[in-house]
Amino acid sequence: MIPEDLLYSKSHEWVMVEGDIATVGITHFAQEQLGDMTFIELPEVGDTFEAGSEMGSVESVKAASEIYAPVTGEIVEVNEALEDAPEMVNEEPYGDGWMLKFKIKGEPEGLLDAEAYTAVVESEAH
Amino acid sequence: MPYVPHTEDEVREMLATIGVDSVEALFAEITEDMRPQSFELPEGLSEMEVLTKLEAMANKNATDRVSFLGAGFYDHYIPAAVDALTMRGEFYTAYTPYQPEASQGTLQAIFEYQTAVTRLLGMECSNASVYDGGTALYEALMMAVRKTKRRKVIVSEALNPIYRTMLESYTSNLDIEFVTIPHKNGMTDIDGLMAAIDDSTAALLVQNPNFFGSINDFTALFAAAKEKKAVSIISSYPVLQTLLKTPGAMGADIAVAEGQSLGLPLSFGGPYLGIMTCTKKMVRQMPGRIVGRTEDSKGRTGYVLTLQAREQHIRRQKATSNICSNQSLCALRALVHMCALGELGMKRAARVSIERAHICAERLTAIEGVEMLTSGPFGNEFAIKLPVNTFDVIAKLTARGYVPGFPLGKYYDDLEDGLLVACTEKTSEEQIGIFAEMLRGALK
Numbered sequence: 163m164i165p166e167d168l169l170y171s172k173s174h175e176w177v178m179v180e181g182d183i184a185t186v187g188i189t190h191f192a193q194e195q196l197g198d199m200t201f202i203e204l205p206e207v208g209d210t211f212e213a214g215s216e217m218g219s220v221e222s223v224k225a226a227s228e229i230y231a232p233v234t235g236e237i238v239e240v241n242e243a244l245e246d247a248p249e250m251v252n253e254e255p256y257g258d259g260w261m262l263k264f265k266i267k268g269e270p271e272g273l274l275d276a277e278a279y280t281a282v283v284e285s286e287a288h
Numbered sequence: 289m290p291y292v293p294h295t296e297d298e299v300r301e302m303l304a305t306i307g308v309d310s311v312e313a314l315f316a317e318i319t320e321d322m323r324p325q326s327f328e329l330p331e332g333l334s335e336m337e338v339l340t341k342l343e344a345m346a347n348k349n350a351t352d353r354v355s356f357l358g359a360g361f362y363d364h365y366i367p368a369a370v371d372a373l374t375m376r377g378e379f380y381t382a383y384t385p386y387q388p389e390a391s392q393g394t395l396q397a398i399f400e401y402q403t404a405v406t407r408l409l410g411m412e413c414s415n416a417s418v419y420d421g422g423t424a425l426y427e428a429l430m431m432a433v434r435k436t437k438r439r440k441v442i443v444s445e446a447l448n449p450i451y452r453t454m455l456e457s458y459t460s461n462l463d464i465e466f467v468t469i470p471h472k473n474g475m476t477d478i479d480g481l482m483a484a485i486d487d488s489t490a491a492l493l494v495q496n497p498n499f500f501g502s503i504n505d506f507t508a509l510f511a512a513a514k515e516k517k518a519v520s521i522i523s524s525y526p527v528l529q530t531l532l533k534t535p536g537a538m539g540a541d542i543a544v545a546e547g548q549s550l551g552l553p554l555s556f557g558g559p560y561l562g563i564m565t566c567t568k569k570m571v572r573q574m575p576g577r578i579v580g581r582t583e584d585s586k587g588r589t590g591y592v593l594t595l596q597a598r599e600q601h602i603r604r605q606k607a608t609s610n611i612c613s614n615q616s617l618c619a620l621r622a623l624v625h626m627c628a629l630g631e632l633g634m635k636r637a638a639r640v641s642i643e644r645a646h647i648c649a650e651r652l653t654a655i656e657g658v659e660m661l662t663s664g665p666f667g668n669e670f671a672i673k674l675p676v677n678t679f680d681v682i683a684k685l686t687a688r689g690y691v692p693g694f695p696l697g698k699y700y701d702d703l704e705d706g707l708l709v710a711c712t713e714k715t716s717e718e719q720i721g722i723f724a725e726m727l728r729g730a731l732k
Binding site: 200201203221222225226228 | 572597598606
């Protein structure tokens with residue numbers, strides 16, 4: 163469950179870059195670790211973030227944890243549907259469970275490809 | 289559920305399990321010089337001796353004073369049912385058992401309390417309560433700071449100064465900037481508050497009725513705060529809330545209150561009850577415990593703690609607050625009090641209190657040199673100005689069994705001549721008459 167065509171962060175966000183727009187969500191591994199989602203707290207359109215800074219949080223039946231901006235830029239779109247249906251993150255983390263779209267500032271740095279991220283997941287799963 | 293400390297047998301059993309032979313041996317690690325030399329506790333006494341000693345102490349209290357003291361805490365009548373029901377063994381403990389498998393009764397009582405205060409204040413959600421009204425206000429402020437990620441807080445100077453002192457001490461080590469908007473002759477300066485709200489405002493703090501007893505409608509003010517994405521916080525007086533426009537109807541984001549006036553004795557300042565309610569939008573920032581209603585696997589109704597993900601036992605460094613319990617027994621008293629009076633009874637108590645205060649204001653301001661500080665509507669409390677120093681008058685009348693009210697000069701430098709007078713349904717017209725005549729005499 164680690165698509166080849168995406169980039170990843172060590173904090174388990176995935177990124178799909180198309181031109182200067184990056185779509186962001188959390189990975190299948192992350193949602194599996196967290197369990198059933200109950201609430202997704204996301205920033206608002208117009209907010210800006212540095213890569214690596216905290217941009218929101220996800221609450222599940224087990225815990226609440228932060229989500230971090232994998233790229234630097236401005237939020238241009240938020241997946242409003244998650245407000246009423248946070249379980250979409252569990253069901254389709256790479257599809258309808260996407261969270262945000264960024265207008266990227268500069269080149270994304272320090273992101274992992276599918277192979278490198280697989281190694282991260284394997285080391286954490288043990 | 290018995291609440292008893294460890295018996296000697298249990299202590300022996302625990303020591304045996306650990307593998308030490310005495311409590312002394314258990315603490316052997318702590319060297320003699322590190323131990324407290326004495327706790328300065330007197331020797332134990334028999335029940336009879338203790339009772340005699342405590343009665344002698346209690347008899348030193350002047351319990352027969354006629355009091356017009358309010359300032360946020362009011363001597364309302366408490367129905368006998370409140371003591372009778374809350375003192376039942378199932379409830380009467382300082383410990384709040386939350387585990388749903390064993391404590392459905394306690395959890396349901398808290399849920400009912402939450403429902404009652406939410407309705408009273410016209411809000412959507414409530415927590416299980418916090419220590420007192422001041423704590424509730426501080427926690428509300430922190431909710432706003434977390435929600436907005438801003439640090440500027442606009443406070444009305446007509447907000448209870450006792451609470452403002454609490455806020456300052458609570459936040460002394462935090463990066464929060466207070467902007468205090470002065471009162472205008474005891475009135476809340478709505479225009480001044482409105483002008484102070486900007487894009488960096490986290491929260492707006494007001495009180496209704498304000499500290500001086502004045503009643504306001506903050507609807508327009510809260511709408512202005514909403515426009516700037518600031519959080520509106522209102523501190524209110526639950527007894528009058530049966531008659532006044534509710535915080536919810538005004539558009540408040542968070543409404544807090546001191547719950548003492550709902551079935552708790554004044555009792556020298558505590559234990560009291562911090563009521564905290566908010567909109568559904570804010571509920572995930574709510575500190576402390578929240579009880580929710582759900583169903584078990586067989587479809588039966590059950591009550592459980594809910595929205596726990598931000599609690600300190602789940603992630604300490606990110607917890608919304610260090611509050612991890614509630615004032616369950618006090619909250620239960622408030623619930624029983626509200627149920628015993630019912631909506632009509634609560635409205636009647638509020639009306640009579642207001643009526644008495646208006647009679648009192650009329651009698652006092654008929655005295656030469658005494659005038660109202662505030663203009664506009666007030667409830668069961670009002671502020672007057674005396675032609676002499678208030679502290680002297682208070683001393684004089686208190687010595688003769690009548691406590692005339694709260695000296696505003698204690699907290700407001702420019703109000704050395706100000707007196708805050710409160711009435712409740714317990715205040716009789718006869719007492720008001722005697723008070724007025726005593727004041728007339730004292731001013732001669």
